[in-house]
Amino acid sequence: MGMTKAMKDADIWLNRAYGLNKELDANVRTLNKLMASLNSGVARYESDGTESHDPERAKTNHEDTLLEYSEQMARVEKLRRNLKAENIKTIKAIDQLSSGELRAIATDRYINCMTWKEIAKAEYISKSEVDRRRTRMLEQMANILPT
Numbered sequence: 001m002g003m004t005k006a007m008k009d010a011d012i013w014l015n016r017a018y019g020l021n022k023e024l025d026a027n028v029r030t031l032n033k034l035m036a037s038l039n040s041g042v043a044r045y046e047s048d049g050t051e052s053h054d055p056e057r058a059k060t061n062h063e064d065t066l067l068e069y070s071e072q073m074a075r076v077e078k079l080r081r082n083l084k085a086e087n088i089k090t091i092k093a094i095d096q097l098s099s100g101e102l103r104a105i106a107t108d109r110y111i112n113c114m115t116w117k118e119i120a121k122a123e124y125i126s127k128s129e130v131d132r133r134r135t136r137m138l139e140q141m142a143n144i145l146p147t
Helices: 005-044 055-094 100-110 116-123 127-144
Strands: none
Touching: 005 055, 005 100, 005 127, 055 100, 100 116, 100 127, 116 127
């Protein structure tokens, strides 16, 4: 049996946080890179990499990186809040599924961002059993979610 439009729409809605998760991960990596730059920046006060040491330039570079870091931190916090809000909506929908096994695969997929293959392994079930549960879950989600 193929997926109905309502099932496809439910899958798209449920997957919306996946992109937010990936965006958050990338922004956290940027934040960590800036943190490393700030930590090494203390050493750059002694040398700014130029032939003649310029402490003013080193100080300006450090201040620029501090500003960039604080802006990136604000961006990460905003993404975390958005993701949390979306996950709360998703969990409310998942909680309405009829069985624990369907709630488990939906949670692992749409909250924990696991692949269907990873879910099969974690649940000790075959990939085809995951596919059957996914179909049942999406059939129910199509009725749970407002159009």
